[in-house]
Amino acid sequence: MQRTYEEWSRHYGTTVLRARPRKPQDKAKVEVSVQIVERWILALIRDEVFFTLAALNERIREMLEPINDRVMRDYGQSRRERFELIDQPALQPLPTERFEYAEWKWAKANIDYHIELERHYYSLRHPLVTERVEVRFTARMVEIFHKGQRVAIHRRDHRPGKHTTLADHMPKSHRAHLEWSPTRLISWGNSVGPKTGALVTAILEARPHPEQGYRSCLGILRLAKQYGNTRLEAACDRAVRVRARSYRHVESILKNGLDREPVDEELPLHTPQGHTNVRGGDYYH
Secondary structure (H helix, E strand, O other), rough: OOOOHHHHHHHHOOOOOOOOOHHHHHHHHHHHHHHHHHHHHHHOOOOOOOHHHHHHHHHHHHHHHHHOOOEOOOEEHHHEEEEEEEEHHHHHOOOOOOOOEEEEEEEOOOOOOEEOOOEEEOOHHHHHHOEEEEEEEOEEEEEEEEEEEEEEEOOOOOOOEEEEOOOHHHHHHHHHHOOHHHHHHHHHHOOOHHHHHHHHHHHHHHHOOHHHHHHHHHHHHHHHOOHHHHHHHHHHHHHHHHHOOOOOHHHHHHHHOOOOOOOOOOOOOOOOOOOOOOOOOOOOO
């Protein structure tokens, strides 16, 4: 059975009997009910005019009374009597809450221990990286299941490109980063020097998500303990000029002593003039 339909039937305490493909005899009662409506309701009101849906429903309700009270030859009882004798005693009260529509999909945890759902990313425990999981999502919640067991639950977030991450899902090496924010990292970088602050800002802006640049920024700022603020500032100055955007580049500059080398000034950009492929600034006027 379709997963959402199965949940609906379980919520309301009912049973769904599926008809087999190409077996019309499996749904004979349904087809007969459709025939009754066509003959004793639709056919009789086909020439009547209704200006509101409420008026139409009221007319149909009136016509249902004689249909339900008519005695059936095969049973010697009316439909109302059969309902009161068999169905009504078995009815249960409706659930206190309405059924909440949910959808299911398969997903695979990426190496950053997040699964993607409609362009938003939800975390699960790091050991489940690369595992195939089932995702159940409603308008409010997202649940992640692995081998039938629920392994994560999140509040639904419809913002594209954002992450929803629980601290318990993060590797221990990542949890220390939770206390950091882009503003705090940039402020720390500026305390070393303006070029360091500029590089931290560039790294965070270059990533699709600032959190993905935290590790690189923290690594760069830790280099101040080993090389000092002056050398780190010079290394960041060189990195900014060459548009390097990673801890590895800055570390390499410091290891090789390039921060102590003079930085070549950027050459002015000369646009070739008179070339057949260059239209010039007046072309679009």
